Amino acid sequence: MFRYILRRLFYMLITLFIIATVTFFLMKMLPGSPLSAEDKLSEEQKAIVLEKYGLNDPVPIQYLRYLGGLVKGDLGVSFAFDNTPVTKILMDRMGPSLQLGFQALLIGSFLGIILGLIAAVFRNGAIDYTSTIFAVLGSSIPNFVFAGLLQYVFAVQLNWFPVALWGGFEYSILPTIALMIFPMATAARFIRTEMVEVLNSNFILTARAKGISETGVVFRHGLRNGLIPLITVLGPMAVSMITGSMVIEQIFAIPGIGEQFVTSVTLNDYPTIMGTTLLFAFLFVVIILIIDLLYGLIDPRIRVSGGNN
Amino acid sequence: MSKLLEVKDLKVSFNTYNGEVQAVRGVSFDLNKGETLAIVGESGSGKSVTSTTLMGLLPKPHGFVKSGQILFEGEDLVKKSAKEMQEIRGNDIAMVFQDPMSSLNPTMKVGNQIMEGLIKHQNMNRADAKKKATELLELVGIPQPDVRMNQFPHQFSGGMRQRVVIAIALACNPKLLIADEPTTALDVTIQAQILELMKKVQEETNSALIFITHDLGVVANVADRVAVMYAGKVVEVGTVDDIFYNPKHPYTWGLLGSMPTLDSTDEELYAIPGSPPDLLNPPKGDAFAPRNKFALEIDTVMEPPMFKVSDTHYAATWLLHEDAPKIEPPESVKRRMQGFSKMEGEQ
Numbered sequence: 001m002f003r004y005i006l007r008r009l010f011y012m013l014i015t016l017f018i019i020a021t022v023t024f025f026l027m028k029m030l031p032g033s034p035l036s037a038e039d040k041l042s043e044e045q046k047a048i049v050l051e052k053y054g055l056n057d058p059v060p061i062q063y064l065r066y067l068g069g070l071v072k073g074d075l076g077v078s079f080a081f082d083n084t085p086v087t088k089i090l091m092d093r094m095g096p097s098l099q100l101g102f103q104a105l106l107i108g109s110f111l112g113i114i115l116g117l118i119a120a121v122f123r124n125g126a127i128d129y130t131s132t133i134f135a136v137l138g139s140s141i142p143n144f145v146f147a148g149l150l151q152y153v154f155a156v157q158l159n160w161f162p163v164a165l166w167g168g169f170e171y172s173i174l175p176t177i178a179l180m181i182f183p184m185a186t187a188a189r190f191i192r193t194e195m196v197e198v199l200n201s202n203f204i205l206t207a208r209a210k211g212i213s214e215t216g217v218v219f220r221h222g223l224r225n226g227l228i229p230l231i232t233v234l235g236p237m238a239v240s241m242i243t244g245s246m247v248i249e250q251i252f253a254i255p256g257i258g259e260q261f262v263t264s265v266t267l268n269d270y271p272t273i274m275g276t277t278l279l280f281a282f283l284f285v286v287i288i289l290i291i292d293l294l295y296g297l298i299d300p301r302i303r304v305s306g307g308n309n
Numbered sequence: 310m311s312k313l314l315e316v317k318d319l320k321v322s323f324n325t326y327n328g329e330v331q332a333v334r335g336v337s338f339d340l341n342k343g344e345t346l347a348i349v350g351e352s353g354s355g356k357s358v359t360s361t362t363l364m365g366l367l368p369k370p371h372g373f374v375k376s377g378q379i380l381f382e383g384e385d386l387v388k389k390s391a392k393e394m395q396e397i398r399g400n401d402i403a404m405v406f407q408d409p410m411s412s413l414n415p416t417m418k419v420g421n422q423i424m425e426g427l428i429k430h431q432n433m434n435r436a437d438a439k440k441k442a443t444e445l446l447e448l449v450g451i452p453q454p455d456v457r458m459n460q461f462p463h464q465f466s467g468g469m470r471q472r473v474v475i476a477i478a479l480a481c482n483p484k485l486l487i488a489d490e491p492t493t494a495l496d497v498t499i500q501a502q503i504l505e506l507m508k509k510v511q512e513e514t515n516s517a518l519i520f521i522t523h524d525l526g527v528v529a530n531v532a533d534r535v536a537v538m539y540a541g542k543v544v545e546v547g548t549v550d551d552i553f554y555n556p557k558h559p560y561t562w563g564l565l566g567s568m569p570t571l572d573s574t575d576e577e578l579y580a581i582p583g584s585p586p587d588l589l590n591p592p593k594g595d596a597f598a599p600r601n602k603f604a605l606e607i608d609t610v611m612e613p614p615m616f617k618v619s620d621t622h623y624a625a626t627w628l629l630h631e632d633a634p635k636i637e638p639p640e641s642v643k644r645r646m647q648g649f650s651k652m653e654g655e656q
Contacts, residue, residue: 206422213395221414
């Protein structure tokens, strides 16, 4: 098990290296420079600045220099935000984004599982159809539509929650709801489909034949087997948290990484773009590793060798 | 001997988009304590639906008991609530299923799957249940039961899994064990082992056994009595000797004739032509008549009642009516019947 994780960590490093390389060269191919927006600077002044940040060097040299810094854990300094080190920007901004993402993912998939479960147990009834309609709406309507709606109804009209900005927990409620609609709808759909199949399988009949109560049958025997395919979509769901947060953070003016990322792209702030991309990539590969380990936890058939059986 | 189970004119139907499918159309049989009854018939004859109904496990809401009684120790199971049936299932009546590969929960340790019933019905704590479950694994012939307790189903072979399924069924010493084609999905060599095991545990626990199968070879091996089902009805019932040496229903002839034996040499196997009737619109008269070359005119008009052949032997065919022409089973089936008695004599 330990060796398996070590091997996976090694692959993760390779993945991150490839992502860093691809992003670096793609970014250099973007039109414009970090100084495109600075109209007040003269050509000479611009040249001095470019020279100072080493942006006149050939791209391969810049690339190697960047990699050298990366190995030492140095992501460079931001061009746009007063020479702040990128690591500091990311650290400062990560809190709200992580909180939002985890809240949305956890609450969303939990509610989705319950919704899907109820729909499967009472399949082809009114509850089932309602939840299916909700699931289709939830996964097809973009989250910024929900965000605007939530702001209008619960903040502007009812005045229950703050419209935007970031403060205490109450500030996180509306963006979390807007962000969790997608994982919730996805989970509900998957659990519903899978549970209908699981509840019709032979081992459920065996469980019923033992005289176990229906709740015991559904939760102890059904749910664990129904969860397996959901883990597969946890990955895409986590990605949707990352991309979703870019939009949601903009709408709710939350000082998170997503909001930061969008701003730095518009400003051609190379080090910040690189740093943010690498952070997203890192989060993503970690999530995939966790998902693979979760598989083994839930389904004993795919437990990796050297595990506890 | 006292009656453990009496099924009286049981009718079970399923509501489908096309209408009501009458899967079981008036089945009656009884079972004594410790006795083995084999229910035979081809696919779709209603034998599995009958057993599912006995367990109270009909798929709801489209499957339902239309009429009839299932008297288990004098109490009618049809009238029991879902809660009351939960107390009976796995405790008084248990079931062994057909496909061991899919009958066990893949994500639960085998030991826990056996212990569940014990904890529910016998009020055992986990430690006692664990001890009993280990004994059960030993009883069904699984080596190293302590180790096997903590393994998952995918670590067992098909035959071993069926042993586990049997252990689960036996956990609470059921008075009635229903085995729905327990050997059909297994290799031939394993089949014999599982049959031996079922006979052994039945002798040890003295439970009654309903053995559902379409394999007449298995029937001769395990059963005391046989009920032959066709199109949702019992068409002939009798002791193993009655059915094998003195079959009266043309359908039973067909079943016996279609069974290959070692000394069936040049003769062709006797096949029953056609396919079973559509139970969405059950035919008028005798359901077997369209496939029966001995069918009489009355068969297309009126359903035959159960005629008594002997105290143990009944068959539903007009051929047994006193006015019916005397018709003998086909030669190939007759030879086979003699073959059975010869085999019996040699043993």
